[in-house]
Amino acid sequence: MSWWLVSCCPSKTVDDWFKGCSGLCPKRIHAKAWSSLFFATVWTVWKARNGMVFRGKEVDFIVAANMVKFRVVWWFKHYGKGSTDAVTTILLNIKDCCTKSTMVKQRSLGTWIPPSLDVLKFNVDGAVRGSPGQAGMGGGGGVLRNSRGRVLCLFSNHLGISDSNSAEIMAIHKASEICASKPDFIGRDIVIVSDSMTAVTWVNDRSFGSVKHVNLIYKIRGNLIKLGKTVVIYNSRASNSFADMLAKKG
Template sequence: MDTISTILLNLKESCSEVRQSKTLRLEDWVPPPFDSLKFNVDGSARGTPGPAGIGGVLRDYTGRLLCTFSNHIGIQDANTAEILAIARACELCVSRPELKDRDIAIVSDSKVAVSWVNNDEIGSLKHLQVIYDIRNLMRRLGSVSVSYSARAANFVADSLAKKGSDSGEVLLTWSNI
């Protein structure tokens, strides 16, 4: 079993207690179009503020895992964690030359974070620098978008973010792209 499969198996087992809201409709992950990539990201804070983490998973149109990350980010609020997860995905994509001209969809389950990144207005001065950094990274990538998707469709990223909240470990795994 490869490293990413082992990580996902452990996450699935450790997150079996995930609660389902009555209003949350369980959705399956939807792959990106042919020859495109999707980077599902999430932030987690265990309090307002509280121990926080970020996580994400990059997949191709076949669902093959290309990258996973999970980081503890200290004591933060949920919005900061969500913005930092988007920023980390952008940084990772920029760090790989083979991703420069690929169509990449970064998907978050935070409507607030997505609107801050996509709009000219800034929702919070606290996040101003990170939002500018995200926009600059996106320009360097070429064809990249940031969009919203329901939490249920973002289960793996959610699990990785919660793992980051709960531990000081840094996880970053790449497969062949």
């Protein structure tokens, strides 16, 4: 990171580092360079590790660091299509070529509020790629975390042809199914959080929405009864960004 003249707090996990690198620069072209920094570093470490384990090579950290730089520049120039400058020019003037004078900042992932001690929070979301109101390719995602923010479980599912309400209901169902399948979760205080007011209303009220959701909602309610203390609530999209990302990946 010092190569880019940027100071940052060290990430606790590789996942956090990836999300941080991909959100450091708001401009799309420059963001490609930041994303390539993560992949180039991981790839270089992996190649060095394989050389050491399988071919008995010693790791030269100066060479490895330079390889990261060359890979970032090469990928940024030829695959990211981010610059028409020569490779050597980008290498020598990386900050000017890739970040310009744009203020570098961490992209906000929304405000996620940790649950109380001994409570687990399962954020879920559904996503559909297609015109609003029409069926498209759907995905569901969810992440289960404890009061310290530690990720205990996550899922990212491809749902096939779906509409937005179905995707949201299926995401809630998947979360309740995962929890109900774990004996240790029976009787635990678990909050399943969705950013779909419609889906949450269907699960908690006497109505079932459209006919096609009846079976899934019955299963969700059955899982909630089995778990004992698990509830399904609504919260805004701002606090559900991680689950939203997983749903879109699905």
